[in-house]
Amino acid sequence: xxxxxxxxxxxxxxxxxxxxxxxxxxxxxxxxxxxxxxxxxxxxxxxxxxxxxxxxxxxxxxxxxxxxxxxxxxxxxxx
Amino acid sequence: xxxxxxxxxxxxxxxxxxxxxxxxxxxxxxxxxxxxxxxxxxxxxxxxxxxxxxxxxxxxxxxxxxxxxxxxxxxxxxxxxxxxxxxxxxxxxxxxxxxxxxxxxxxxxxxxxxxxxxxxxxxxxxxxxxxxxxxxxxxxxxxxxxxxxxxxxxxxxxxxxxxxxxxxxxxxxxxxxxxxxxxxxxxxxxxxxxxxxxxxxxxxxxxxxxxxxxxxxxxxxxxxxxxxxxxxxxxxxxxxxxxxxxxxxxxx
Numbered sequence: 046x047x048x049x050x051x052x053x054x055x056x057x058x059x060x061x062x063x064x065x066x067x068x069x070x071x072x073x074x075x076x077x078x079x080x081x082x083x084x085x086x087x088x089x090x091x092x093x094x095x096x097x098x099x100x101x102x103x104x105x106x107x108x109x110x111x112x113x114x115x116x117x118x119x120x121x122x123x124x
Numbered sequence: 125x126x127x128x129x130x131x132x133x134x135x136x137x138x139x140x141x142x143x144x145x146x147x148x149x150x151x152x153x154x155x156x157x158x159x160x161x162x163x164x165x166x167x168x169x170x171x172x173x174x175x176x177x178x179x180x181x182x183x184x185x186x187x188x189x190x191x192x193x194x195x196x197x198x199x200x201x202x203x204x205x206x207x208x209x210x211x212x213x214x215x216x217x218x219x220x221x222x223x224x225x226x227x228x229x230x231x232x233x234x235x236x237x238x239x240x241x242x243x244x245x246x247x248x249x250x251x252x253x254x255x256x257x258x259x260x261x262x263x264x265x266x267x268x269x270x271x272x273x274x275x276x277x278x279x280x281x282x283x284x285x286x287x288x289x290x291x292x293x294x295x296x297x298x299x300x301x302x303x304x305x306x307x308x309x310x311x312x313x314x315x316x317x318x319x320x321x322x323x324x325x326x327x328x329x330x331x332x333x334x335x336x337x338x339x340x341x342x343x344x345x346x347x348x349x350x351x352x353x354x355x356x357x358x359x360x361x362x363x364x365x366x367x368x369x370x371x372x373x374x375x376x
Contacts, residue, residue: 082304089259098207098253100200 048095048124052117055094056110059087073108095122131357133158136212140164140193140250141220142171145319146269149345150217150352151186152178157353160185162206164220166192193220193246203253212261215356216254218247218291219269223321225280236283243287248294251309255302264307265356268295269348272315272369276376288313292367299365308364310355315371317343339372347372 046054053067060078073079079087088104091097091113097120099107107113114124137154141147142163151163155178163186165171171188178186191198206213221243224235251266258264273281274288292311299309316322316333322342323330334342351370354360 085259089256092207092256093260096207096210098200098204098256101252 055090059090069111071110131157135214136160137215138162139217146345146348147219149349153349155182155184155186163188165190194241196249199249213254213257216266218250223284227280239283239287244290258307259305262306266309267352267355268311270311270313272313272371275313296365311367312351313367313369314348315374337372337374
């Protein structure tokens, strides 16, 4: 599985949404499922899957699927 | 019933402020009970000897790390290193703290800032990253060492009392936020404990404090460490958001 698909799986399981619903422009708070509690679950799952420890600023700025990719690139994850 | 000596077997604990007093006793007790310990101090080399001794005596891993918990970047770098090394964290004992007494008119901005930076900010930084590691494994125990001064207040200790009371608010809020991840957060409010900190007050004050303790003796750091052991072990697996006084019924 490539990293894009891996990240989609994480979004799907953490937010409880279908894989098809994960678009590049999916944004924090744009759907009821992506609330602050789910955001913490999402961050924990991302850290776990990619072996990262996202900086607090990155946790706050992780506001969309696209942004998640951009942030993970800083930690050496290729997309 | 599990033997006391196995209570923390297989668990990894981070303990701050290990150079002396409550931190040192907790580190020794945890190692005795089978925990691997990451002992945090600020003075380089100060924990090397005791860590090596405990590792050898109890066949556990006690590794010292040296940084200032009030430095956000230092805390972040420490946890990033743990993640890179694929380490886990089951227990965090937020013990590091400073005490600088001052009557209200004598409180300087420097005293206020430094006290809150170490006692509150540092503890939150440590908890912030530890809880993220614990969230992944869906288990963990965090123990914040507050003080009877934080629960009851004391003249000349507005700054210290405020910082230790803040830790109680932190504990109660964090316990609510993290309960869903099976992470427990509790606080201990030690009374008058025989440490360098308590010995630093004038003799007259020291003796006056002793008369305030109904059990008639000063507390030992081990008394507090044993409470930390209980709160860190599975014996307290359904206890969270609590503040336990370890004070021999001290009246302030």
